[in-house]
Amino acid sequence: MKISASILAFASVASAHYVFPSLVANGAATSEWQYVRQWTGYYSNGPVTDVNSLNIRCNVDASTKSASTLTVAAGSTLGFTAKASISHPGPLQVYMAKVPSGSTAATWDGSGNVWFKIFGQGPNFGGSLTWPTQGATTVSFKIPAAVPSGEYLVRVEHTALHSASSAGGAQFYISCGQINVTGGGNGNPTGLVAFPGAYKATDPGLMINIYYPVPTSYQLAGPAVWSG
Ligand SMILES: *[C@@H]1O[C@H](CO)[C@@H](O)[C@H](O)[C@H]1NC(C)=O
Numbered sequence: 001m002k003i004s005a006s007i008l009a010f011a012s013v014a015s016a017h018y019v020f021p022s023l024v025a026n027g028a029a030t031s032e033w034q035y036v037r038q039w040t041g042y043y044s045n046g047p048v049t050d051v052n053s054l055n056i057r058c059n060v061d062a063s064t065k066s067a068s069t070l071t072v073a074a075g076s077t078l079g080f081t082a083k084a085s086i087s088h089p090g091p092l093q094v095y096m097a098k099v100p101s102g103s104t105a106a107t108w109d110g111s112g113n114v115w116f117k118i119f120g121q122g123p124n125f126g127g128s129l130t131w132p133t134q135g136a137t138t139v140s141f142k143i144p145a146a147v148p149s150g151e152y153l154v155r156v157e158h159t160a161l162h163s164a165s166s167a168g169g170a171q172f173y174i175s176c177g178q179i180n181v182t183g184g185g186n187g188n189p190t191g192l193v194a195f196p197g198a199y200k201a202t203d204p205g206l207m208i209n210i211y212y213p214v215p216t217s218y219q220l221a222g223p224a225v226w227s228g
Contacts, residue, residue, distance in 0.1 A: 036177045
């Protein structure tokens with residue numbers, strides 16, 4: 001009885017976690033880990049909690065992992081699958097980083113002040129906060145039409161805030177996809193940040209009690225969205 005109770009407890013904790021294993025392009029999900037770097041221990045679905053660790057970039061060990069690279073059009077809608085679903089409350093943010101010349105998306109580690117934000121979505125306010133992606137099995141966003149053509153890493157980040165009232169309580173669910181943008185523009189992305197480096201554990205969007213008193217505003221962590 002004791003053993004089965006603890007297995008059940010473990011199963012319910014694990015099932016509350018989630019992972020972003022595939023890109024969604026032209027409305028269709030690609031294979032899991034085909035274009036998304038498979039991080040060490042992905043089957044745990046567990047979060048990263050240390051904003052100062054290298055794992056905050058692309059998840060555990062994934063700055064040195066490799067996947068295939070998917071060609072997508074600038075201005076098109078791209079997405080990630082969320083498995084089994086985004087069960088926790090919190091914001092969704094998406095960043096891109098242009099692969100430097102001489103490197104490829106398959107080999108580059110994503111280091112430096114290279115990441116710009118292309119999507120950031122906080123809560124809706126009311127009697128209590130509601131989060132648009134909570135419960136979602138897919139998330140989507142637009143590749144800015146103005147991004148220059150070329151290879152990029154695209155980093156999805158859902159931050160679970162259900163136990164974030166003290167520093168380090170926020171849980172980061174992260175994956176990095178590899179894309180090759182075609183038909184791009186002449187934009188010059190701004191608000192470039194590094195991971196780690198972009199966040200502090202005490203940032204107001206990361207250390208917050210989302211339940212009581214119910215917040216009346218919310219400040220996304222990181223730079224402003226660059227939309228081109
Ligand atoms: C990216 O797209 C360009 C233009 O279609 C193509 O020439 C290049 O081979 C592609 N690179 C990758 C890695 O898919």
